[in-house]
Amino acid sequence: MEPLLVVKDLKKYFPVKKGLWFGERADVRAVDGVSFAIGRGETLGLVGESGCGKSTTARLVLRLLEPTAGEVHFGKTPVFKANRKEMHQLRRKMQIVFQDPYSSLDPRMSVKEIVGEGLVIHRLARGKEKTDRVAELLEMVGLGREHMGRYPHEFSGGQRQRIGIARALAVGPELLIADEPVSALDVSIQAQVINLFEDLQRQLGLTYLFIAHDLRVVKHISDRVAVMYLGQIVELAESDELYRNPLHPYTQALLSAIPVTDPKTKRQRIILEGDPPSPIQVPAGCRFHPRCPKRFDPCDTEAPVLREVSPGHWVSCHLY
Amino acid sequence: MRGLFSGQGRWSPGIVLGSAILLFFGLMALLSTLLAPYDPTRIPERLQGFSLLPPRGDHWFGTDLLGRDLLSRVLYGARISLLVGIVVELVVTPIGVTIGLFAGYFGGSMDGVLMRTTDAVMAFPGLVLAIALTAVLEQPGLLSVIIVLTAVRWTSVARLVRGQVLSLREAEHIAAIVALGAGKGRIIFRHLLPNCLAPILVAMTFGVASNILAEAGLGFLGLGIQPPMVSWGSLLAEGVVYLTAKPWLCVFPGLAITCTVLGFHVLGDGLRDVLDPRLRS
Numbered sequence: 001m002e003p004l005l006v007v008k009d010l011k012k013y014f015p016v017k018k019g020l021w022f023g024e025r026a027d028v029r030a031v032d033g034v035s036f037a038i039g040r041g042e043t044l045g046l047v048g049e050s051g052c053g054k055s056t057t058a059r060l061v062l063r064l065l066e067p068t069a070g071e072v073h074f075g076k077t078p079v080f081k082a083n084r085k086e087m088h089q090l091r092r093k094m095q096i097v098f099q100d101p102y103s104s105l106d107p108r109m110s111v112k113e114i115v116g117e118g119l120v121i122h123r124l125a126r127g128k129e130k131t132d133r134v135a136e137l138l139e140m141v142g143l144g145r146e147h148m149g150r151y152p153h154e155f156s157g158g159q160r161q162r163i164g165i166a167r168a169l170a171v172g173p174e175l176l177i178a179d180e181p182v183s184a185l186d187v188s189i190q191a192q193v194i195n196l197f198e199d200l201q202r203q204l205g206l207t208y209l210f211i212a213h214d215l216r217v218v219k220h221i222s223d224r225v226a227v228m229y230l231g232q233i234v235e236l237a238e239s240d241e242l243y244r245n246p247l248h249p250y251t252q253a254l255l256s257a258i259p260v261t262d263p264k265t266k267r268q269r270i271i272l273e274g275d276p277p278s279p280i281q282v283p284a285g286c287r288f289h290p291r292c293p294k295r296f297d298p299c300d301t302e303a304p305v306l307r308e309v310s311p312g313h314w315v316s317c318h319l320y
Numbered sequence: 321m322r323g324l325f326s327g328q329g330r331w332s333p334g335i336v337l338g339s340a341i342l343l344f345f346g347l348m349a350l351l352s353t354l355l356a357p358y359d360p361t362r363i364p365e366r367l368q369g370f371s372l373l374p375p376r377g378d379h380w381f382g383t384d385l386l387g388r389d390l391l392s393r394v395l396y397g398a399r400i401s402l403l404v405g406i407v408v409e410l411v412v413t414p415i416g417v418t419i420g421l422f423a424g425y426f427g428g429s430m431d432g433v434l435m436r437t438t439d440a441v442m443a444f445p446g447l448v449l450a451i452a453l454t455a456v457l458e459q460p461g462l463l464s465v466i467i468v469l470t471a472v473r474w475t476s477v478a479r480l481v482r483g484q485v486l487s488l489r490e491a492e493h494i495a496a497i498v499a500l501g502a503g504k505g506r507i508i509f510r511h512l513l514p515n516c517l518a519p520i521l522v523a524m525t526f527g528v529a530s531n532i533l534a535e536a537g538l539g540f541l542g543l544g545i546q547p548p549m550v551s552w553g554s555l556l557a558e559g560v561v562y563l564t565a566k567p568w569l570c571v572f573p574g575l576a577i578t579c580t581v582l583g584f585h586v587l588g589d590g591l592r593d594v595l596d597p598r599l600r601s
Contacts, residue, residue, distance in 0.1 A: 064498055117497060117500060122501060164496070
């Protein structure tokens with residue numbers, strides 16, 4: 001399968017000052033060597049706890065941030081080497097849906113203006129044509145023409161996410177990055193929005209990078225899932241394989257945290273000790289070792305590398 | 321202004337009350353030539369019996385040392401005070417907004433230079449700067465007052481807008497627009513600026529109030545507009561000599577200043593409530 005998006009050894013360090021006065025400079029290693037590829041029409045799930053670098057990865061892929069190191073290729077185009085004109089073309093092909101349905105829509109613009117903004121920027125339609133296209137997009141996401149003149153505050157969270165999706169689809173993207181698109185929604189609404197994502201993928205042949213911290217959501221929608229911890233991918237496998245056979249102790253702990261619907265089922269909940277370490281002072285060796293229940297000799301000195309332990313199943317752990 | 325006034329709750333009590341007060345003083349200023357019972361600069365031929373009269377039937381606010389009718393002088397003073405307050409704000413706002421937008425959006429050294437300049441002007445005592453500038457400009461008068469106030473009053477708007485832009489820059493709806501491929505101009509003028517308009521408008525009402533006070537301060541020090549023009553500040557300056565013996569000379573212009581400033585503040589508060597889109601039902 002020809003990959004649509006290839007991310008190679010992507011790094012983003014944010015400089016911070018340590019100390020009050022003459023602070024030495026330090027780096028927050030938000031993303032520290034992330035590599036993955038997404039095939040055309042595929043959905044890659046990206047999970048991890050808050051602050052592990054998921055959203056930064058998303059913003060880097062879209063070049064909303066400039067990376068410290070690494071490469072992103074969209075099709076054959078190297079994203080970080082694209083000039084202004086190429087970048088402008090690329091922006092049409094990669095779009096994003098944000099997490100917060102409240103801050104992701106301009107409160108001072110009507111739905112028609114919000115959804116039509118991409119059409120105007122890329123000179124795709126104007127006047128009546130724009131109105132019709134916006135109506136079409138709204139219908140595609142389950143809203144209607146009658147919503148065009150309204151303002152974001154008149155909508156519910158789920159409806160606002162639909163508006164955000166329509167805005168992203170307006171320019172006809174191939175890749176849609178969904179940055180925790182349902183985390184802020186009620187569970188009942190989550191299912192509807194996820195179904196919408198699936199319908200749209202079928203209709204439009206979209207490719208998804210689907211970010212979430214909820215494993216159930218990701219499992220449902222993803223073909224493959226990557227698990228991130230402290231700026232790195234620790235495990236990457238086909239969705240079913242990852243859930244049936246999690247290898248990394250961190251993945252195992254995450255999976256054990258999913259609530260079970262059947263109260264009779266007994267399960268072993270793995271409680272991780274402590275908090276994730278600060279990305280300013282990354283632990284030596286394996287980044288997970290201070291919290292890992294299975295740590296052994298080399299873990300605190302030697303960093304494991306992401307290896308393919310069975311076909312398509314990659315893990316970064318000394319146990320394998 | 322798209323969407324600025326859309327939705328309900330357009331009229332809050334603050335807006336009604338503030339507008340009413342300001343309408344009153346605005347009409348006073350506009351119609352001062354018609355309303356004033358006397359020529360505000362007319363000095364009676366015989367001062368005895370006309371000088372420093374307390375408020376009474378034919379002189380509601382009393383008269384000053386030269387026997388001039390204080391009511392007429394307060395009415396005429398409204399023209400200069402309001403004119404200075406509003407003109408300065410209209411000049412200062414675009415300057416401050418531009419500086420704030422650039423500093424906030426471009427950040428880095430642009431932000432450093434612009435904001436350190438702003439800090440420097442802010443940190444310097446405004447009145448001292450105004451006195452120094454007036455000295456440089458030699459001829460105190462209406463124009464010099466406007467120039468001097470403009471020089472010191474742009475800073476707060478610049479800071480306000482920069483702060484707004486900094487927080488907006490992190491907002492996801494701006495990131496979404498960048499991801500859509502919008503250029504700098506479009507981001508700044510179509511997305512950042514409209515989202516700053518409400519706080520700017522509110523700040524303008526408070527700004528006019530401060531300008532009126534600042535003009536009064538300059539007038540009080542004798543650095544403001546010069547006779548025969550009158551402003552509320554210069555009336556205060558004339559009256560302060562007799563503050564204990566003939567208090568009405570200060571009380572009436574003082575009341576005019578207080579009420580006008582209050583009017584602008586009440587209006588500003590009302591606007592702030594109404595312009596917040598989250599409060600619209």
